Amino acid sequence: MALPKLNTPTYELEIPSTDEKLKYRPFLVKEEKILMMALETKDNTQIVNAVKDIVSECTFNKIKISTMPMFDTEYIFLQIRSKSVGEVSKLKLLCPDGDGKTYADVELDLNEVKVQVGDDHTNKIELTDDMGVIMTYPNIDSFSESGIKDINASNMLDVISGCVLQIYEEDGKKTYDSKDQTKKELIEFIEQLNTKQFKDVQKFFETMPKLKHEITIKNPKTKKESKITLTGLNDFFA
Secondary structure: OOOOOOOOOOEEEEOOOOOOEEEEOOOOHHHHHHHHHHHHHOOHHHHHHHHHHHHHHHOOOOOOHHHOEHHHHHHHHHHHHHHHHOOEEEEEEEOOOOOOOOEEEEEEEHHHOEEEOOOOOOOEEEOOOOEEEEEOOOEHHHHOOOOOOOOOOOOHHHHHHHOEEEEEEHHHOEEEEHHHOOHHHHHHHHHOOOHHHHHHHHHHHHHOOEEEEEEEEEOOOOOOEEEEEEEHHHHOOO
């Protein structure tokens, strides 16, 4: 006799970048096992692939993860995780006022975590009076080698060059689409920027939408309270 099948509940969320409604379900034991095995390997490519597979399966393959902004994927995964293993995440965070070794245990309600965008954020960056770039947001594949985390020295040029959508001159009269350029050409373009121009490009990434939440922690030794800002998927499962 065939065993009975369990009914899996479905939920609905709004995709941050588009406000579109998306149905999703919790991940199942078999999917959680895939994620845990990937995390145990500490291999960034396997972890990214596991997150992609779980998000795709749990949203009934209705979205294209590889073209979706990273903050959308992170938010969707966070919602799936909260409905799968609990809406409260237990974190162990390093106390900023201590000896660099003291951690505090904190409980975080994942329902309070939202995608936030920085002040004066724009994807159009003027480099000179007649030249600029139009940027697009990094997706999860941008971090397949370095891991799901913020831009750093090791992945900076790769991520930035991968987010150049278009280079324009003469107020847009002359344009160069990134799809028509090689990776090497885009990296060389970024490398020729001066310090101010590069900082303007970096500001795009610093202010772009991302999972962000401020939390108060208390040092168990000094009893001093400090505020910590959690950013990106990694921080919410520290």
